[in-house]
Structure formats: C-alpha cells, structure tokens
Amino acid sequence: MQLLYVKPKYVTFTNILLACATMGALEEGMEIHQRVFENDFASNFMVVEVLIGMYAKCGRIHKAQLNGFVSNVVVVNALIGMYAKCGRIHKA
Numbered sequence: 001m002q003l004l005y006v007k008p009k010y011v012t013f014t015n016i017l018l019a020c021a022t023m024g025a026l027e028e029g030m031e032i033h034q035r036v037f038e039n040d041f042a043s044n045f046m047v048v049e050v051l052i053g054m055y056a057k058c059g060r061i062h063k064a065q066l067n068g069f070v071s072n073v074v075v076v077n078a079l080i081g082m083y084a085k086c087g088r089i090h091k092a
Helices: 010-023 026-038 045-057 073-085
Strands: none
Touching: 010 026, 010 045, 026 045, 045 073
C-alpha cells in the first residue's frame, strides 16, 4: 500500500494489528501503533480495541493503557477484558 501511495483505512489497521497479536510481533505492532496516530485513527474504537488486545497478547499490559486515545465504553471494556484474561482481576 505504501509503495502505491494508497491511504490505509481503519480495517487495514485492525487486520494488521490482529496479525501482530496472533504472531506476538510486538515491535511491528508498536510501529503500527505509531501509524495509527499518523493516519488519524486514534479515535476509531475498533482500532483502539484491537490495539489494546495486541499489547495484552504480547504481554505488555502496561502498554495497553494507551495515552492519547479517546476514553469511552469500548476502550474501558477492552481494558477490563485484557486485565481479566491476564489474571489481574482486582485491576479489572
């Protein structure tokens, strides 16, 4: 997409982040996190939810508490689910 100068859509980011989460590709996921901001998708709830899940699946729970994202019910629910899956019930 970059070579063809095609602007990514939110679905692009959700799919790439899901792939990073599945493979445990933290560095690549962090790079995509930066591109989420660069492409103005930091307020897209689907992208944020998948981004939180990617950090959780890669074992970076502290990174999942993302600064700069719109706080809403979807984000809060994603964080609660992430903490519960990681055994941090009190934090959830």
